[in-house]
Amino acid sequence: MNVLFIEDDRMNRRVVRDMLDVAGATMIEAESAEIGLRILDEREFAMVxxxxxxxxxxxxxxxxxxxxxxxxxxxxxxxxVTADIAPDLRERCLAAGADEVIFKPVAMDALFDAMGRILAKGAAGDGMIG
Structure with a gap:
């Protein structure tokens, strides 16, 4: 499964990469949203x-x-994936189109639980498995 991680902090990308490696997923990194959107133009991803x-x-x-x-x-x-704790954060993210919200520091169980909920809904079954 290919996963795109759009995150400006190199250490956060490394931590999540290590977690995804455990799951057998391949992570592609983008250090900015602009770069991430360009990468998404070029490749298929199971999730972002x-x-x-x-x-x-x-x-x-x-x-x-x-x-x-x-x-x-x-x-x-x-x-x-955020460190922001604003009271309305989850609602704003979901309204923008996010499927899940998890918080930093990222815990492996929180990441895998969120991914599992998405996979269980069949959201990644639309040809996006890379």
Whole structure:
């Protein structure tokens, strides 16, 4: 399974990569939303993980861009990975089109639980397995 992780912090990308390696998933890194959107143009992913607070385009805007795509990639499952604890954060992320929200520091069980819920819903069964 190919997973795209859009995250500006190299250490956070490394931690999540190590977790996904345990699950046998392949993670492609993007250090900005702009780069992540370009990578999504070129490749298929089973899901996208996205941070909210990044220089340049933020995660909510990136999610909105993905959901506005004119192709099947608009339906790729998206998990927000954030340290933000704003009271309305979950609702804002879901309203933008995210499927799940998990918090940093990322715990392996939280990541795998979120991924499992998405897979159980069949959201990744739309040809997005890479």
């Amino acid at each position: 993980l996205v941070d909210l607070r990044m220089p340049g385009m933020d995660g909510i805007t990136a999610i909105e861009h993905i959901r506005a795509r004119p192709d099947a990639k608009a339906g790729v499952p998206i998990i927000v």
